[in-house]
Amino acid sequence: MPGIRKAHSPDDGRIVRYDTIKVRLYPTQAQAELFENTFGCCRYIWNRMLADQQRFYIETDAHFIPTPAKYKKEAPFLKDVDDQALIQEHNRLAQAFRVFFKDPGCFGYPRFKRKKTDRDSFTACNRVFRSGPTIYITRDAIRMTKAGLVKARFSRRPRSGWKLKRITVEKTRSGSYHCYILYEQRVRPPQPVVPTPETTVGLKYSMAHFYVADDGAMADPPHWLERSQEKLAGIQRRLDRMQPGSRNHQEAVQRYRRLHEHIANQRRDFIHKTSRRIANAWDAVCVRADALSEMSRELRWGNVLDSGYGMFRECLRYKLERQGKPFLVVDRYWPTTRTCSVCGLVRDAAAPRARTWTCPRCGAVHDREINAAKNIKAQGLDRYLSSQGSRESA
Numbered sequence: 001m002p003g004i005r006k007a008h009s010p011d012d013g014r015i016v017r018y019d020t021i022k023v024r025l026y027p028t029q030a031q032a033e034l035f036e037n038t039f040g041c042c043r044y045i046w047n048r049m050l051a052d053q054q055r056f057y058i059e060t061d062a063h064f065i066p067t068p069a070k071y072k073k074e075a076p077f078l079k080d081v082d083d084q085a086l087i088q089e090h091n092r093l094a095q096a097f098r099v100f101f102k103d104p105g106c107f108g109y110p111r112f113k114r115k116k117t118d119r120d121s122f123t124a125c126n127r128v129f130r131s132g133p134t135i136y137i138t139r140d141a142i143r144m145t146k147a148g149l150v151k152a153r154f155s156r157r158p159r160s161g162w163k164l165k166r167i168t169v170e171k172t173r174s175g176s177y178h179c180y181i182l183y184e185q186r187v188r189p190p191q192p193v194v195p196t197p198e199t200t201v202g203l204k205y206s207m208a209h210f211y212v213a214d215d216g217a218m219a220d221p222p223h224w225l226e227r228s229q230e231k232l233a234g235i236q237r238r239l240d241r242m243q244p245g246s247r248n249h250q251e252a253v254q255r256y257r258r259l260h261e262h263i264a265n266q267r268r269d270f271i272h273k274t275s276r277r278i279a280n281a282w283d284a285v286c287v288r289a290d291a292l293s294e295m296s297r298e299l300r301w302g303n304v305l306d307s308g309y310g311m312f313r314e315c316l317r318y319k320l321e322r323q324g325k326p327f328l329v330v331d332r333y334w335p336t337t338r339t340c341s342v343c344g345l346v347r348d349a350a351a352p353r354a355r356t357w358t359c360p361r362c363g364a365v366h367d368r369e370i371n372a373a374k375n376i377k378a379q380g381l382d383r384y385l386s387s388q389g390s391r392e393s394a
């Protein structure tokens with residue numbers, strides 16, 4: 001996910017901004033084998049370093065992670081893959097321990113990696129020498145340290161001034177290869193936008209419509225998502241009837257994985273376009289801090305978009321942030337659906353959850369979701385104004 005970070009050098013007031021471009025890779029047979037080796041070596045070095053850290057910790061009570069170089073003598077195959085990928089594993093393990101020691105309750109103890117359950121991927125940093133960078137892109141390929149030129153299809157190109165920082169090569173479960181290219185650039189921070197009630201929108205998560213806005217607008221996810229989901233359920237049903245390990249079963253599993261990835265792509269596309277449209281149209285967006293993982297657990301097959309709402313919120317947040325626009329999150333325990341957005345009456349929690357309801361005090365007729373979106377917006381703006389007030393008086 002892209003983000004904004006304050007630069008250390010405050011010389012010109014610019015901040016560092018990161019962007020990621022995802023490309024599909026078409027490695028040759030030899031390159032694909034090298035990737036497989038690299039995935040394996042990364043898992044191997046991670047597990048070795050973790051095991052040695054544990055042993056060392058028990059013996060000496062000190063935290064220490066050996067560097068990858070230490071293992072090359074006993075495991076010469078490590079020399080065949082990009083050294084940068086192994087160094088990255090060391091950095092990641094060190095980082096995993098840093099966050100674990102800081103907050104053991106929130107971040108678990110680093111786990112050993114297994115081929116079956118862990119993603120096939122490796123990351124390598126770009127190093128710029130006098131002779132040039134180790135990693136760079138051409139019109140239709142990415143040059144990597146050991147693999148050389150790997151054929152790639154770009155859907156987007158870096159803008160001028162973007163610096164290639166690192167790449168992550170990943171193999172999906174259906175067997176295709178992708179590369180995430182991370183770019184860094186220095187930009188001037190955006191001018192803060194001051195929202196008004198007219199230029200602010202409140203969004204309520206909706207199972208049927210993805211979201212409902214306070215003005216009654218809905219996202220209404222396209223029908224292909226529903227169709228893909230039905231197809232997925234169909235393959236799942238057939239899989240249940242097949243003999244595991246049979247040729248038919250294997251082929252169906254492959255179809256299932258491909259369709260799964262296809263749906264994930266469609267969903268990402270929909271989420272990016274929808275969040276872009278909202279972030280450009282409004283000066284501020286208010287949402288509720290819903291516990292999304294709990295909501296999606298309640299559904300078995302559910303809506304394929306349920307799991308996408310968290311990503312949608314994250315996309316909205318950074319797309320707004322980049323334009324200097326506030327993203328306002330309302331407390332999830334605030335009774336947004338039970339409060340009358342006209343007179344403020346809070347209904348009893350036991351009141352029936354009907355699609356529409358009439359306020360017993362002021363007589364306003366409410367659509368349940370639109371009313372909630374209105375409350376989210378009012379609450380979000382309230383918070384924004386009070387935070388601005390306290391900033392001014394400070």
Ligand SMILES: [Zn+2]
Pocket residue numbers: 340341342343344345359360361362363364
């Ligand atoms: Zn009322």
